[in-house]
């Protein structure tokens with residue numbers, strides 16, 4: 001299973017988290033987030049990570065040209081679109097990126113209807129990420145959604161489960177849903193952008209048991 005830890009802001013923590021077992025790390029490129037990291041700082045971290053670790057840039061409603069320019073500066077291997085990007089915008093970005101760059105579309109789940117969006121977006125993205133909906137914040141909310149909605153969820157692309165996941169609730173989540181990957185941010189941190197390595201270690205212990 002893919003395990004993505006998002007909101008990495010330092011090389012020391014990124015390397016330690018990869019060492020503990022994460023195979024994807026996320027870097028927040030949304031300027032108003034407390035976890036925002038500049039392109040220069042992202043590049044300083046990504047160039048030292050093991051090659052098998054996916055490096056995901058998280059964007060929200062960012063212009064395609066800006067995303068492509070940032071990818072060229074940072075050694076990112078994936079783009080997570082976490083805003084109100086339309087299927088047309090996803091198509092435009094996907095068609096302009098090299099095939100080895102993964103496009104992940106976040107769907108913020110309000111109700112069962114939200115899940116139907118995966119059918120519309122599927123031709124234009126590689127992967128989905130399901131997060132909780134919050135009217136105030138785009139992501140990193142620490143809020144979970146109703147996992148029971150996922151019982152018969154079988155989307156046309158691989159998908160990550162995100163939103164309020166912690167070492168304490170991950171077992172319950174995975175007993176209900178069968179995602180291809182999980183994504184944790186605030187559930188494994190001391191404060192925004194400062195990850196708690198003990199909690200990350202605890203997560204891998206639970207996943208391995």
Ligand SMILES: O=C(O)c1ccccc1N[C@@H]1O[C@H](COP(=O)(O)O)[C@@H](O)[C@H]1O
Pocket residue numbers: 006007026028030033034035058059060082129131138139140141142143162163164165183184185186187
């Ligand atoms: O983490 C942020 O600050 C953030 C800002 C803007 C868009 C997305 C963001 N984070 C994403 O939110 C989810 C879930 O986070 P949490 O585990 O509930 O804290 C995760 O996919 C992050 O990539």
